[in-house]
Structures are given as structure tokens and as C-alpha cells.
Amino acid sequence: MTNNVASENRNVAIVGPYLSGKTALLESLLFATGTITRKGTAKEGNRIGDSVAEARDRNMSVEINAAYTQYGGINFTFLDCPGSVEFAQETYNALMGAGLAIVVCEPEPLRILTLSPLFKFLDDWEIPHIVFINKMDRAFSDEEGCNLNFLELLNALKTVSSRPIVPQEYPIAKGSELIGFIDLVTEQAYNYHPGAASDPVPMPEELKDLEHAARQEMLEQLSNFDDHLLEELLEEIEPPTEEIVKDLKMELGADLIVPVFFGAAELEYGVRSLLDALVREAPEPSLTAERRGLKGTSDIPIAQVLKTFYTPQGGKLSLVRVWQGELTEGIVLNGIRAAGMYRLLGQQTQGVQVAKTGEIVALARMEGIKTGDTLTAQPDRLKAPLPKAQVLPPVLAFAIAPENRKDEVKLSAALTKMIEEDPSLTWEQNTDTHQVILWGQGEIHLKVTLDRLRRKYNLPIVTSPPQIPYKETIRSNTNSHGRYKHQSGGHGQFGDVYLDITPLPRGEGFNFSETIVGGAVPKQYIPGVEMGVREYLQQGPLGFPVVDVSVTLTNGSYHSVDSSEQAFKQAARLAMQTGMAKCNPTLLEPIVTVEVCAPNDFTSQLFQLITTRRGQILGYEPVADWKGWDQVSAYLPQAEMQDLIVELRSLTMGVGYFNWKFDHLQEVPEQLAQRVLATVADDSNGGGNSKSKN
Structure with missing residues (x-):
């Protein structure tokens, strides 16, 4: 052509x-x-x-x-x-x-x-x-x-x-x-x-x-x-x-x-x-370029990546719009040489020698280049990168794992490529639940991603609902004693501690202190006590990480030969195990702030949607710069968020959306807490979460 x-x-x-x-x-x-x-x-x-x-x-x-x-x-x-x-x-x-x-x-x-x-x-x-x-x-x-x-x-x-x-x-x-x-x-x-x-x-x-x-x-x-x-x-x-x-x-x-x-x-x-x-x-192309801050007359080639593809045959393709100047075959952009340049007709490609202002072409093997990036042959003369679309916040998640555990490393590399193709995907290794969580824009979006993992990367995936990162805390204080004594020939192991365990205000986390006098516990063993306490708090009496607790080492005893930091660590764990059960433990759930937006014809339905999910309405106001739209702000338990987007879209003809972020922890109502704990007990006995294969 x-x-x-x-x-x-x-x-x-x-x-x-x-x-x-x-x-x-x-x-x-x-x-x-x-x-x-x-x-x-x-x-x-x-x-x-x-x-x-x-x-x-x-x-x-x-x-x-x-x-x-x-x-x-x-x-x-x-x-x-x-x-x-x-x-x-x-x-x-x-x-x-x-x-x-x-x-x-x-x-x-x-x-x-x-x-x-x-x-x-x-x-x-x-x-x-x-x-x-x-x-x-x-x-x-x-x-x-x-x-x-x-x-x-x-x-x-x-x-x-x-x-x-x-x-x-x-x-x-x-x-x-x-x-x-x-x-x-x-x-x-x-x-x-x-x-x-x-x-x-x-x-x-x-x-x-x-x-x-x-x-x-x-x-x-x-x-x-x-x-x-x-x-x-x-x-x-x-x-x-x-x-x-x-x-x-x-x-x-x-x-x-x-x-x-x-x-x-x-x-x-x-x-x-x-x-x-x-x-x-x-x-003409120059008009759009002017609105993006480009005059359209400079000879500096400037392009922007609109989409990244990973194809089975040709590898990585970057779909770019030429904003200024022209691209030639083999051009070096952002320090990377394009391995080929093509016009597209769906999956069909046709090689092209030159692409001029206003054209959209695909560049091959632009490694390290992402969707939205601004490309130029002379980066030092580029005043600022071109604006790109804001990445939409995730609204739905699956916990995922490869069917074959040997593929876990392979999964990480594949997900990285998937996110290059689709920036509205994200994934995390949740430190609380130890699950790999795949976030996206809805159920179909996530299922398409799983299909691609299977087809492109030979990675069949098992999915389950993400676990809620519950925590636990205590509502009363106690004094607890722990003694660890072990003899197995030669030097033994001996540690002896007295701990005060006290609840802290919500959000304070964990505090450790000591009031030892007279060397009842030598200073070199006190770090072992704190280590034992911290290790125990990773899983409290209810089976969840413990937060908002203060522990004070008040007294103890030691043996000049048999005591060690390890022995005092074990003594502290024993003291925590005995004491925490007496402190009236209670389950905490994460509460998020959520801002739900929709046309004001649906505002009353948004209130009902939130309150039926144990939410607390904080207020509502018009969406700035969007006539006829309202934003409802609320506190909502994270446990109620999993299918929120599905119901919201159903209520609002598909146009409603929300933004959310973690805010605080809050006690779980007693009846619900009992159900959660019963589920945990069932899982530990082999019941497990429902899973599906994709």
C-alpha cells in the first residue's frame, strides 16, 4: 500500500x-x-x-x-x-x-x-x-x-x-x-x-x-x-x-x-x-494532537501504546497511535528497537514500512513497554508523557491456584503478562490468608482471564471465593504464667515468665514492654520472650491473627546453666496460650469505606443495597461535574463486598460503580461470628472452601 x-x-x-x-x-x-x-x-x-x-x-x-x-x-x-x-x-x-x-x-x-x-x-x-x-x-x-x-x-x-x-x-x-x-x-x-x-x-x-x-x-x-x-x-x-x-x-x-x-x-x-x-x-489528526498538547508539526516521532497483545505466533505486539512525525521499520523508541511494524485486520497482520501521523499500527517485541506509555525516538526532547486513561479500580476477586502446584512459579510470570495486556487486572499474594487473589472488573472479566491462562499458558486454574482476613482481639485482661522445662541429657532448657495481657484500643496494634527488676529475667533473654509472644499472636485462640493487645513481662526466673533465649521464647508461648483463652477473645472483621455512584434515579435503591449488607450510611451528595448522578458513602463489612458489583449493576442498568478502601476493624456480631468460627472448624476438619476448575 x-x-x-x-x-x-x-x-x-x-x-x-x-x-x-x-x-x-x-x-x-x-x-x-x-x-x-x-x-x-x-x-x-x-x-x-x-x-x-x-x-x-x-x-x-x-x-x-x-x-x-x-x-x-x-x-x-x-x-x-x-x-x-x-x-x-x-x-x-x-x-x-x-x-x-x-x-x-x-x-x-x-x-x-x-x-x-x-x-x-x-x-x-x-x-x-x-x-x-x-x-x-x-x-x-x-x-x-x-x-x-x-x-x-x-x-x-x-x-x-x-x-x-x-x-x-x-x-x-x-x-x-x-x-x-x-x-x-x-x-x-x-x-x-x-x-x-x-x-x-x-x-x-x-x-x-x-x-x-x-x-x-x-x-x-x-x-x-x-x-x-x-x-x-x-x-x-x-x-x-x-x-x-x-x-x-x-x-x-x-x-x-x-x-x-x-x-x-x-x-x-x-x-x-x-x-x-x-x-x-x-x-484531521492534528486537531486531536493539539488537544493533547502537541502541535503536530514537529519532526520528532511520538506515539502512544493503546493496547498490548501477546500472540501465540508473533509474541508481543504493541498497538500504537502515531501522534506526531512518522515511524519507520526498525525504529528505536524509548531505547528499544521495533522488530516489525504492521497494520492489523483483526488477527491478520500486514507489514508496513512507514506509519504517519494519525495512523494506528502494531509494533513487534517492544519489551518493557506497557499500555499507555508514550514512545519517542528522542526521549530527551519530550516535554511530558501523553496523558493516559486512569486504571479502573478492581471490584471483584477470585482466589486462584494452579491445578498443578508445580506451576506456581509459572503462574506469576503469566499473570504479569496478562496485566500488561489488561491493566484493569491486578493480583496479590495475600499475607493474611496466604491466597493468590486475582482482581478484576466483574465475573466475566475474570473468567475470560482464566480462559486465557489455560489457552495461552497451559495453566488450568482452580478458583474459590477469597477468604476474609478476619482478625481477633481480647475484651478483658489477665495475668498468666508460663514455665518451660525440658531435660534431654546434657544441658536442659529452662524458662519461666509472668505476663500481663491487656486489650488496647482499636487500631493500636501490638505493644510489648517489660517491668523486670532485680534481674529476674536477664536482659539477653527478654527478646526471646517478645519473639514467643509475637509468634503466638499470629494465630490466637479463635484461629486468627491477634491485634490490639498489650503484653508486659512482669516477672520470671532463670537457671544459670539451662536457660536460653529459645527456652524463654517457649515459656512466653505457653503463657500466651494459657492467658489468651481467659481474656474473652472476640472476632474482628475488616470494614471498608465505599463510595457508590449511580444516576440519582437509583439513589434510594443504593441505600437499600447498602443497609441490607450490614452497611452504615455516612451520607450522600451529587457527583462533582456529573449532572444527575449521586454518590453514597458508607461503611461496609468486607465480607459483604464479594458480589456487591453484580447486584449494583443489576439495579442500575449496568452503569453504577464504586470505589473502596480498608478503613478499620470491627467486632463481628455474635451470631455471625459463630457461623464464621464453625466454618473455620469445618475447614480444619477437611471441609474446605468450594472450588471450581477453569
Whole structure:
């Protein structure tokens, strides 16, 4: 393929909720541009956006899919992004490099709310975007309903967008069938044909008034940013088509308006008119670069990693957007030489010699480079790294272990690569429960990760719910005596201690002191006493680590020959074992602060969600800079957090989210404590946690 100047490159992210039809739209775009000669289907699992096994298994996109094509003299790279909220990190990472986003949605006004987080991200980062209302062929029950439903959809879109909604098309229906559209710019009507271009037809007489009203609204919105157009409208002068197109491109490129198109992707209704609009109106790469602080005129090559792939055949691939300058084959970026450069069509790669500003290409074997990194051939001249999408906080966890214990070292290396591919994953070796905990954005997200571990790295995994890191403490004090005496030939072992054991206020931890007088316990043996106490506190009388306890060594005795630090350590353990059982031990559970956010239509349900999980409401307030959203703050036991995200998303049409962090320990209610202790006893007798294989 020939190399083109920067102004002829466009990259477009296709985003939207799960099941809105993004992958079908990509397939039709590629078919309409001649890049593919036969469209794949979801049933056959052979679409470009279904290129990985995990996507085909679930009939849903689970990662970014890039596809290069050409149309109308423009080089397009489309980024098909996952729709599930559990893979939102993929979408946000892709959008950071996109020059334009197509927001795909279904023609259901009540479900437009699910676009709210996406619109918020686009508006916050000033990413130009248009809306494509898909599946419009299923939207109408009668001709009147066609018009009313379309206006209802536009009104619903206005509730989730901080930018003006500007329709560029108006639907034509016959009964319950969508048969065409009117281009509001040219006022030309068209009839749809499945799998082919639309035909121009006379405008239906019955729609002239409605079309005129819609067009006037479009022009009035544009006139808010163009004084000359405003003058023409006030003087009732018909603006020329070229002026309207120029205004649409300018306002879209500045992220001042949100144009709206519609169609039916599977039938290719509206796909070619969408492509024509992209050719006319999609902003040039330099505009997005300027908003990121780049002038776009420097010769310094600058790129950013949007996605990291580990492929079975080619190893590591870094999908990058070229922000400035050009990349050449074998270029050295951040001190690392690219082993190859490719354009992508799903899993297919095509080598390329040069990638210019605005293109998205894959670089091979950029070891040590991560998603979001800024790459340049001259790091010393880079003023600051490009901004990257914030990593979403984890909300659900599995405890994991390889089926074969010999694979534990292998698991660590595989998880490191998985997190390179997907930064919204994280894992930890929990020091309290000694479990490996895999954190992610939801159950499907975690199960996809486990499937990849099995397929890519031959690591079948056993999962279980993470154990809660309970602690225990005491509610009363006591004095305890411990004597260790052991004779086994030669020198014996002798240690003798008296300890005061006292509860501390919550959060104080552990304190050890001594009040020995007269050398009852020689100073060289006192560290052994403290060591014995600390070792015992790792597992108290209830079976959990002990906190908020003060232990004072008050007295003791020793033998000039048989005493040793080890003997006093054993004596201290005996004293703790005897004394702690008398101190009224009690179970403590971790309490987290949680901030739950959702549209204010759901605020009362958030209260109920929290209180039914033993939560304590701390208050609520509007979410800053997000009209119509509330944030509810609460204390919540960590034991109640495991499936919180599942219920929250169910209550809020998938848009609710929360942030949380550990706050303090709190006594477990007596009845619940008994159940926890009974479970621990059952586990110690071989009952164990329920586990599943993945």
C-alpha cells in the first residue's frame, strides 16, 4: 500500500453498550469499503471483531480489535471496542488515541442511560464523537410511531450528553418498516437496499414539515458557533451546502456538537452514508494532537501504546497511535528497537514500512513497554508523557491456584503478562490468608482471564471465593504464667515468665514492654520472650491473627546453666496460650469505606443495597461535574463486598460503580461470628472452601 500524507489518515473508535451491534457495524463498514468480500456472522463466529476464542465463546468482544481499510481517499483504522462494562478499560485506553468515536446504541430511549459513563469520558477528554443509532429497522410500530420514536430517542440522548445533539438524518418509514432516510444537509431523500448503496428518491410529501423542522434545529445549533450562519438564518437566506458541511466538520472537530446518524448495520442500512460523513467531517489528526498538547508539526516521532497483545505466533505486539512525525521499520523508541511494524485486520497482520501521523499500527517485541506509555525516538526532547486513561479500580476477586502446584512459579510470570495486556487486572499474594487473589472488573472479566491462562499458558486454574482476613482481639485482661522445662541429657532448657495481657484500643496494634527488676529475667533473654509472644499472636485462640493487645513481662526466673533465649521464647508461648483463652477473645472483621455512584434515579435503591449488607450510611451528595448522578458513602463489612458489583449493576442498568478502601476493624456480631468460627472448624476438619476448575 502507498504511504499517504497525515491529513489522509483517520482513526475511529467504535464504542457503545453490549449488544448494540458494534462488531456488526465494523463488519459492514469493511464490506462496504471492499476490505472483505464476505461478511462474517455472530453465529459462525468468523467476524473480524470475534477474532479471539474468548470472544467467540461468549459472542461478545473482550478486547480491542483494529481494522485498517480505505474509503473515499482516506485511510481509516477502526477500533472495535468491547461493549461490556467489565471491559471498559479496553475502551478507555483505545479512546485516548482516537481521533473520533462512533457511539453505537439501540433505538430504546429507556436504555440511553447506559451511555452516560461513556459520554462522560468522551466529554471530559474532549474526544469528538458521533452517534449511530443501530437496529432502527426494529424500532417502529407504525408510521407515526416512527417520527415520535426518533424524536424521543434524540431527547433521551440530550439527557446524557453535555454537548448539543445534532441529527443529520431523518427516518423514512412505511408502516412498521424503515425504508430510507432524508439527508438534512442536502435535503435529499434515499431508499435503503440491503447490502447495497441507497437510491435517491423524491422526498415524501408527508414528511416535508417534519424534515424542515429537524433541519432548522440542526442549523440553529450550528449557528451558535458561526455568526455568519446566524445572520443567514435571521435574514431567511438558505445557506449553501458547502457552508453547512464546513460548519459540521469544524464543530465536530472541536467537540462542540454530537451529530446523529442511524441505520441497521446487519442490513447495511445507513453504513455508506455514515462512511461518507466520516470522509467529509471526521477531524484531521492534528486537531486531536493539539488537544493533547502537541502541535503536530514537529519532526520528532511520538506515539502512544493503546493496547498490548501477546500472540501465540508473533509474541508481543504493541498497538500504537502515531501522534506526531512518522515511524519507520526498525525504529528505536524509548531505547528499544521495533522488530516489525504492521497494520492489523483483526488477527491478520500486514507489514508496513512507514506509519504517519494519525495512523494506528502494531509494533513487534517492544519489551518493557506497557499500555499507555508514550514512545519517542528522542526521549530527551519530550516535554511530558501523553496523558493516559486512569486504571479502573478492581471490584471483584477470585482466589486462584494452579491445578498443578508445580506451576506456581509459572503462574506469576503469566499473570504479569496478562496485566500488561489488561491493566484493569491486578493480583496479590495475600499475607493474611496466604491466597493468590486475582482482581478484576466483574465475573466475566475474570473468567475470560482464566480462559486465557489455560489457552495461552497451559495453566488450568482452580478458583474459590477469597477468604476474609478476619482478625481477633481480647475484651478483658489477665495475668498468666508460663514455665518451660525440658531435660534431654546434657544441658536442659529452662524458662519461666509472668505476663500481663491487656486489650488496647482499636487500631493500636501490638505493644510489648517489660517491668523486670532485680534481674529476674536477664536482659539477653527478654527478646526471646517478645519473639514467643509475637509468634503466638499470629494465630490466637479463635484461629486468627491477634491485634490490639498489650503484653508486659512482669516477672520470671532463670537457671544459670539451662536457660536460653529459645527456652524463654517457649515459656512466653505457653503463657500466651494459657492467658489468651481467659481474656474473652472476640472476632474482628475488616470494614471498608465505599463510595457508590449511580444516576440519582437509583439513589434510594443504593441505600437499600447498602443497609441490607450490614452497611452504615455516612451520607450522600451529587457527583462533582456529573449532572444527575449521586454518590453514597458508607461503611461496609468486607465480607459483604464479594458480589456487591453484580447486584449494583443489576439495579442500575449496568452503569453504577464504586470505589473502596480498608478503613478499620470491627467486632463481628455474635451470631455471625459463630457461623464464621464453625466454618473455620469445618475447614480444619477437611471441609474446605468450594472450588471450581477453569
